[in-house]
């Protein structure tokens with residue numbers, strides 16, 4: 001079985017995910033649940049409420065019940081697994097958790113979300129403290145929200161909701177970035193990710209710092225490093241952005257981009273071009289037929305903050321993909 005935790009985190013704040021409701025945040029705010037950075041801990045650090053935690057922490061319950069937090073996914077999609085990470089919660093982690101999901105249009109209020117009928121995706125399950133707790137999910141439907149319930153109370157550092165983004169074509173323009181995670185692009189392979197994961201390149205906005213991009217180790221043998229990205233749909237590519245921002249002493253010397261359709265031969269979208277450190281390059285692409293996959297070669301190695309593949313995707317395929325995951329609802 002494929003390791004679901006390598007798939008994008010649909011709940012991540014990096015994609016615009018957010019906590020829209022929590023019934024109790026006495027010790028620590030539920031907003032921490034969706035932060036993209038790994039959780040941290042500083043022992044014997046107290047604020048006015050108690051020990052400071054990088055997570056969501058409720059008070060000790062003195063009445064029966066559970067605590068809940070509702071998360072709006074940054075990018076709606078099919079959920080392949082959930083990680084309830086209790087990092088640093090030792091004497092105060094919840095002994096059990098369950099997760100439900102919901103598909104809803106528009107921008108519902110917290111009250112409407114609480115009143116909705118949720119679909120169980122992880123039944124009430126035991127948790128371990130101070131560790132990731134991974135639960136596979138088998139449901140082919142596209143969801144927009146998740147609800148974490150902790151039984152009866154305690155602290156959770158992060159809630160990661162790993163899956164495949166399924167964008168709503170009705171909300172997408174004719175021409176857009178078909179490599180963006182938010183639009184359904186995703187990494188399907190890479191030669192080296194020593195310092196930074198290649199799917200960082202597909203995150204929205206400008207890279208915050210060097211750690212927010214794809215970075216390889218220094219290559220000491222012949223050849224070059226590469227990453228392969230599956231696009232949102234077969235696309236006529238018009239522009240490619242290769243952004244080396246923050247990579248000053250470790251930008252690739254050159255880069256090329258090739259495309260392929262339906263597993264066919266690779267063809268050039270951008271023949272090897274020299275790159276400048278710390279620069280958001282934009283290259284026009286000569287129409288060369290549609291591609292549903294691209295391969296970025298960085299020569300010989302280095303870092304890339306962002307990769308954008310801007311083009312005109314096949315609307316019919318976007319629509320079919322969307323319908324496949326909403327029909328079941």
Ligand SMILES: NC(=O)NC(NC(N)=O)C(=O)[O-]
Pocket residue numbers: 027049050051052053057060091092
């Ligand atoms: N030492 C603690 O962590 N105590 C309490 N939590 C905080 N945040 O102080 C508790 O009751 O779980």
